[in-house]
Amino acid sequence: MRPDSRLSVALHALLHLGEQGEVITSEALAAMLAANPVVLRRTLARLKEAGIVRAEKGHGGGWSLARGLGSLTLADVYQALDTGGPFRLGPRDESPGCLIEQAVNRAVGTALVEAEARLLSHLQSVSLADVAADVGRQEKKQRTARAPRRKA
Template structure:
């Protein structure tokens, strides 16, 4: 199954934007992330609607942070991306007639709901600035070509 990497992409781009400051175009950020600028714009659109980034069209336009990274949590970014499915595990049949399958669904459903709630609580407790601080503790420089943190 293909994994949804939009949360990772969004965090990566926000960290670079936070370090570089200023306004950056999709044509600059896309290649930095190893992705097509159009695909990056789709990811950034949800962040814009959530008030995490700002965009300006035209000459001198591009993407900029609308808020400090200390005020943005991983949970907010997850929500801004449309709450992608957290786990690929699921029921074989949603409304089974078989009593055994119903019991399996209840057990799996409860366990998955608990795990998802725990994960989302944790994501809501981590600020993007916490990740930036971790990168800095390792001595890396965000956004600098050739550095370990770049890309």
């Protein structure tokens, strides 16, 4: 089963919007992400409904952040996308007559609820500014690694 990458795509797009600091067309943004502009627009529309991005129409229009990266958490984006949960697991039958299947549903259901709660807790603790800072640290490491070493 192919994983749902909407959260990764949305976060990637938001970080590019934050980096650019200006209105960007969905075509230009899609090129930065190597993504389909139509799929990206669908994702951005969800983020717009949640007040995370703005869309400006007409000549010179495009997408921009409605909130700063520091005020956005990964959980804000995750919840805006309404993916239906992080796992694609579920009961075979919501209301089984079999006591064994009922016990299985309770056990698996409890595990899934706990796992999603832990995931949300972590996502709430990380802002997009934190992720952007990580990008900056990685860029600095790469520049340092590529810099020619001087002989003493």
